[in-house]
Amino acid sequence: MDLCISKLRKYYHNKRILDVDYLNIKKEKITGIIGDNGVGKSTLLNIISGLDKKYQGVVSYDGKKLDREIYKNMTLVFQRPRLFKRSVYENIEYPLKLRKVNKIKRKKIIEKIIKRLKISDIKDNKGHLLSGGESQKVALARAIVFKPKLLLLDEPTSNIDDKSTKLIESEILRYKEKENATVIIITHNKKQAERICDEIITIDNGKVVL
Amino acid sequence: MDYILKGFIEALKLLVTLDKEVYKIIFLSLFISSISTIIASLISIPLGVFLGIKEFKYKSIFSRVLFTLMSTPSVIVGLVIAILLSRRGPFGFLQLLYTPTAMIIAQTLLVFPLCMGLTYNLSKNRGKKIDNVGLTLGANLFERIFLIIRELKLDLIINIVTTFSRAISEVGAVMIVGGNIKNHTRVITTSIAMFNSMGDYKKAIALGLVLLLISFTVNSVVYSYNQED
Ligand SMILES: Nc1ncnc2c1ncn2[C@@H]1O[C@H](COP(=O)(O)OP(=O)(O)O)[C@@H](O)[C@H]1O
Numbered sequence: 001m002d003l004c005i006s007k008l009r010k011y012y013h014n015k016r017i018l019d020v021d022y023l024n025i026k027k028e029k030i031t032g033i034i035g036d037n038g039v040g041k042s043t044l045l046n047i048i049s050g051l052d053k054k055y056q057g058v059v060s061y062d063g064k065k066l067d068r069e070i071y072k073n074m075t076l077v078f079q080r081p082r083l084f085k086r087s088v089y090e091n092i093e094y095p096l097k098l099r100k101v102n103k104i105k106r107k108k109i110i111e112k113i114i115k116r117l118k119i120s121d122i123k124d125n126k127g128h129l130l131s132g133g134e135s136q137k138v139a140l141a142r143a144i145v146f147k148p149k150l151l152l153l154d155e156p157t158s159n160i161d162d163k164s165t166k167l168i169e170s171e172i173l174r175y176k177e178k179e180n181a182t183v184i185i186i187t188h189n190k191k192q193a194e195r196i197c198d199e200i201i202t203i204d205n206g207k208v209v210l
Numbered sequence: 211m212d213y214i215l216k217g218f219i220e221a222l223k224l225l226v227t228l229d230k231e232v233y234k235i236i237f238l239s240l241f242i243s244s245i246s247t248i249i250a251s252l253i254s255i256p257l258g259v260f261l262g263i264k265e266f267k268y269k270s271i272f273s274r275v276l277f278t279l280m281s282t283p284s285v286i287v288g289l290v291i292a293i294l295l296s297r298r299g300p301f302g303f304l305q306l307l308y309t310p311t312a313m314i315i316a317q318t319l320l321v322f323p324l325c326m327g328l329t330y331n332l333s334k335n336r337g338k339k340i341d342n343v344g345l346t347l348g349a350n351l352f353e354r355i356f357l358i359i360r361e362l363k364l365d366l367i368i369n370i371v372t373t374f375s376r377a378i379s380e381v382g383a384v385m386i387v388g389g390n391i392k393n394h395t396r397v398i399t400t401s402i403a404m405f406n407s408m409g410d411y412k413k414a415i416a417l418g419l420v421l422l423l424i425s426f427t428v429n430s431v432v433y434s435y436n437q438e439d
């Protein structure tokens with residue numbers, strides 16, 4: 001059973017933005033979505049993540065229509081990370097607090113993640129004041145800290161340096177392997193898609209092209 | 211010109227000698243306006259945040275009504291509350307007219323739409339993005355409203371101060387439902403009006419100075435908060 005999209009149509013002011021007859025996204029794999037600016041990639045992720053509910057068609061996971069249970073095990077990292085006005089540490093801590101993980105356990109989990117993403121020395125900095133690359137890493141850490149089964153990433157390495165890009169890529173790969181997660185990643189960069197994705201989907205003008 | 215200067219000096223004297231009547235008036239003013247602001251904020255901030263991010267039918271009409279209510283004249287609110295609380299009115303049995311409680315009720319109702327409107331507008335413009343982040347991280351509605359309040363804390367404090375300023379400077383509502391009774395319901399604004407008409411300029415000026423001082427103080431608190439951000 002996979003993530004399945006059928007007869008999906010999305011309009012903005014009577015203009016059709018998405019028109020996807022059928023799309024199957026494999027479970028426990030990394031699927032890349034590529035395509036030019038404005039073709040509807042982000043719109044598609046917003047729909048899958050449940051943020052956008054105004055569409056026609058069906059999105060299902062494991063043969064079930066998306067529901068609260070699935071949304072709880074899914075997350076989306078926005079193209080422009082929106083970090084909270086609190087420290088990097090507290091940003092990453094937020095989803096764990098929501099899930100009532102105790103303080104000692106939270107600390108253990110977070111320390112591991114910030115070490116791997118090399119953000120230990122900015123852990124006390126305010127989230128909303130970080131540079132682009134730093135905030136992308138923190139946003140990724142905040143997303144995977146609660147181990148979602150479905151990880152949706154909207155251009156997670158746009159506008160950042162090669163070193164950070166490599167770090168983020170290897171973290172995504174590691175996460176998928178370790179947690180058997182399903183990952184969907186929008187990227188501009190064809191090379192990046194070829195480096196880390198198991199499957200690649202191209203979108204053009206709201207349609208999936210092969 | 212001489213009597214103005216004299217009034218000023220006499221006013222300062224009243225303030226430094228801690229004139230009992232003057233200070234009673236000041237404390238009642240601060241008390242009533244603070245309580246009203248707190249009650250109005252506690253309800254209107256979560257509600258305003260919620261309605262700001264929520265999409266519902268007739269939202270644009272709702273916005274319009276809310277903005278209109280923000281500028282309700284204080285005498286109208288005073289009049290409505292006075293009628294409701296008057297001896298023959300539906301809540302007359304409570305015997306609240308001409309008490310500080312009636313003044314709190316009137317002021318709370320007066321500033322509620324203001325605080326709600328400001329919060330609603332803020333949330334409508336900046337709340338949705340925060341709401342979406344909360345959603346992606348698994349927060350429920352209450353957790354998201356709380357998150358938005360925390361993220362917009364500085365702007366909300368400014369709204370609260372604006373609300374308090376409106377409460378403490380209004381005269382119509384507290385005059386009508388309070389009646390400006392000595393040692394009981396007399397506040398800064400109603401006293402200024404009264405002392406002025408009685409020709410007691412020194413007390414009018416003293417209280418005027420205090421009102422200005424309060425406004426400047428709360429607004430400079432807001433200013434320093436802004437700088438911090
Ligand atoms: N909230 C919106 N209202 C109206 N049009 C929108 C909105 N969001 C996106 N669009 C339009 O939908 C199209 C697809 O946008 P998007 O999915 O963000 O593209 P991509 O992520 O592929 O660059 C664009 O033409 C964009 O202008």
Ligand SMILES: [Mg+2]
Nearest residue numbers: 041042079154
């Ligand atoms: Mg996009």
